[in-house]
Amino acid sequence: MAGEPLNPEAPFVFHTERHLVVLTGRSACNLTELLEHLHKVSGASIFYHTHYLFLIHNFGKLRFYNEFANWASHALQEEGLAERLAAIDLLSMTSLRDLREAIIAAVEKYLGDGKRLRECPAGDEFHFCEAKSFVMPTGQVAHDVPEFFETVGQLTDSSLYFHFFEARLRLERPTNDFSIWLRHHSQPRLAQAIERLDPYETKLAELREQIVKIGRRLRA
Amino acid sequence: MAVTLQDYEEPAGPAVIEELRALADRVRGRRMRHVNSTSVGGGVAEILTRMIPLLRDLGIDARWDVIKGDQAFYNVTKAFHNALHGKTEEITEQMFEIFRATTEMNLREVDLDSDLIVIHDPQPAGLVERKKDIGRRWVWRCHIDVSTPQANVWSFLRPWVEQYDAAVFSMPDFAQQLPIPQFRVAPSIDPLADKNKPLDKAYILQVLEKYGIDPGKPMLVQISRFDRLKDPLGVIAAYRLVKKRNRCQLVLAGGGATDDPEGDKVLSEVREAASGDPDIHVLLLPPFSDLEINALVRASTVAIQKSIREGFGLTVSEAMWKKKPVIGGAVGGIKLQVIDGVTGFLVHSPEGAATRIAQLLRDRKMRERMGENGYQHVRQNFLVTRQVRDAMLATLALDHPGDSVVNLE
Numbered sequence: 001m002a003g004e005p006l007n008p009e010a011p012f013v014f015h016t017e018r019h020l021v022v023l024t025g026r027s028a029c030n031l032t033e034l035l036e037h038l039h040k041v042s043g044a045s046i047f048y049h050t051h052y053l054f055l056i057h058n059f060g061k062l063r064f065y066n067e068f069a070n071w072a073s074h075a076l077q078e079e080g081l082a083e084r085l086a087a088i089d090l091l092s093m094t095s096l097r098d099l100r101e102a103i104i105a106a107v108e109k110y111l112g113d114g115k116r117l118r119e120c121p122a123g124d125e126f127h128f129c130e131a132k133s134f135v136m137p138t139g140q141v142a143h144d145v146p147e148f149f150e151t152v153g154q155l156t157d158s159s160l161y162f163h164f165f166e167a168r169l170r171l172e173r174p175t176n177d178f179s180i181w182l183r184h185h186s187q188p189r190l191a192q193a194i195e196r197l198d199p200y201e202t203k204l205a206e207l208r209e210q211i212v213k214i215g216r217r218l219r220a
Numbered sequence: 221m222a223v224t225l226q227d228y229e230e231p232a233g234p235a236v237i238e239e240l241r242a243l244a245d246r247v248r249g250r251r252m253r254h255v256n257s258t259s260v261g262g263g264v265a266e267i268l269t270r271m272i273p274l275l276r277d278l279g280i281d282a283r284w285d286v287i288k289g290d291q292a293f294y295n296v297t298k299a300f301h302n303a304l305h306g307k308t309e310e311i312t313e314q315m316f317e318i319f320r321a322t323t324e325m326n327l328r329e330v331d332l333d334s335d336l337i338v339i340h341d342p343q344p345a346g347l348v349e350r351k352k353d354i355g356r357r358w359v360w361r362c363h364i365d366v367s368t369p370q371a372n373v374w375s376f377l378r379p380w381v382e383q384y385d386a387a388v389f390s391m392p393d394f395a396q397q398l399p400i401p402q403f404r405v406a407p408s409i410d411p412l413a414d415k416n417k418p419l420d421k422a423y424i425l426q427v428l429e430k431y432g433i434d435p436g437k438p439m440l441v442q443i444s445r446f447d448r449l450k451d452p453l454g455v456i457a458a459y460r461l462v463k464k465r466n467r468c469q470l471v472l473a474g475g476g477a478t479d480d481p482e483g484d485k486v487l488s489e490v491r492e493a494a495s496g497d498p499d500i501h502v503l504l505l506p507p508f509s510d511l512e513i514n515a516l517v518r519a520s521t522v523a524i525q526k527s528i529r530e531g532f533g534l535t536v537s538e539a540m541w542k543k544k545p546v547i548g549g550a551v552g553g554i555k556l557q558v559i560d561g562v563t564g565f566l567v568h569s570p571e572g573a574a575t576r577i578a579q580l581l582r583d584r585k586m587r588e589r590m591g592e593n594g595y596q597h598v599r600q601n602f603l604v605t606r607q608v609r610d611a612m613l614a615t616l617a618l619d620h621p622g623d624s625v626v627n628l629e
Contacts, residue, residue, distance in 0.1 A: 127392030136628040
């Protein structure tokens with residue numbers, strides 16, 4: 001199920017992901033170089049730099065979870081660009097192609113405003129990486145909707161990360177896996193309620209609690 | 221008694237152990253042979269000492285071999301090490317010849333029969349010559365920064381490096397442009413080692429008493445060898461600024477580097493700068509002082525790692541594991557560990573360090589929040605269990621070259 005289209009008729013098989021960070025050997029010292037690489041790197045690299053901080057820094061609250069924004073702010077002191085990059089609405093993106101274009105457009109527009117190029121200090125270069133993801137079943141399976149919500153409360157952050165972020169953008173499913181499956185199990189309202197959650201604005205632990213809360217509507 | 225995977229359930233969490241077992245199901249029975257140049261001392265030996273039993277406990281036939289070499293060889297590798305770090309070293313043809321001859325001797329003597337051979341650092345890199353005879357998968361695990369190497373040393377090593385199936389670096393900044401896949405695996409700390417394990421309060425007090433440290437006074441600590449790159453004089457300068465308006469004491473503790481002729485000079489400069497202030501404790505600790513170092517960090521209020529240049533700087537994770545907010549120099553691996561404003565502060569000067577230290581000394585809630593965040597950050601990202609997981613993922617990655625998403629049904 002992991003890499004293939006989700007079969008909404010079957011029981012829900014929960015998956016999790018773990019990844020190894022791949023170094024691409026590409027790095028940038030200024031925005032022109034960044035832009036050049038943004039056109040050429042893989043979609044996996046775009047995904048990595050816009051998503052992995054949600055998984056590994058799921059405590060506290062970071063100013064930016066988008067690493068391009070982080071770099072623009074810290075290494076280049078280009079706060080205006082950092083804000084624009086961080087404001088890209090990830091939830092509205094349906095593919096990594098769109099996301100790449102949105103990032104490129106933000107950088108191009110910023111450069112088009114006649115900004116003088118800054119070089120980052122030595123040691124602060126942007127290194128393009130990507131994740132090689134390994135997806136595997138967690139061993140948890142839900143055969144019906146009540147069982148589904150019971151299981152969600154026990155899921156790890158990595159499992160939520162996979163079903164919400166990886167499945168939608170890397171595997172190009174139309175929405176998160178949970179909503180797809182619930183809709184096919186005659187729960188369109190619950191599916192929609194989960195779709196309305198913004199995983200980019202909450203920690204994964206909070207997201208899990210919110211889904212569990214939505215599940216309580218079943219009993220209500 | 222040997223440490224088992226089960227022992228890590230408490231520090232790392234049961235889900236982590238369960239996940240390691242699930243991943244191990246996909247690589248069980250495989251033979252993984254690690255080769256490095258020393259069995260004791262140094263970070264590589266330290267991490268292999270912990271990882272090998274854990275990998276074996278997971279059903280992977282992990283082994284560890286050490287190459288042989290005489291003093292002349294190790295003098296050459298020391299010079300190579302410096303040259304790869306960007307320091308200018310005179311490397312003669314005779315030195316290259318010593319390296320080649322030792323490699324050939326080890327090629328005859330080291331048993332390399334395995335499914336995966338992981339060669340650590342430059343010293344045994346030439347063992348990959350065997351690949352053309354036995355095939356198998358080969359990984360070069362480089363723990364040092366080779367981003368700006370001396371050209372003749374890198375040209376000498378590179379033909380070997382390019383024969384590997386993959387290279388693994390601790391940080392992207394350490395890597396080189398290579399025609400083989402490269403992965404990033406950050407180093408890790410062992411929560412059960414003497415340096416990190418939980419300690420009794422009584423023992424901590426005993427250590428403070430031994431060194432004449434006041435247990436009732438807020439304490440700043442930097443654990444590092446006496447080396448200019450760790451900026452101990454900058455730490456004293458920061459402390460003096462803080463001390464103007466805050467009650468505190470400073471502990472600078474670390475071992476002496478036997479291979480660093482500058483070490484003694486730096487230590488005497490530090491002692492000189494500290495003289496006359498009974499609240500500065502400069503402690504030159506002997507080898508095997510891990511328990512005492514652990515106690516000093518646990519007793520501290522704020523931990524400092526104000527390096528000017530740094531490899532990875534695992535002392536930062538060691539302090540965060542003990543729930544201490546960390547003031548770190550914004551260099552090297554410290555930038556990956558200290559999340560500015562979340563687990564501590566990144567600083568660029570003694571003045572910057574002083575401002576942040578004072579802020580933390582005055583705000584207990586901020587210290588506690590950052591300490592807790594740091595602990596969670598280390599728990600998720602810098603424990604040895606994560607490095608064991610990465611070792612298994614790297615094995616699987618070589619089974620699936622080219623796939624960015626691998627389905628392990």
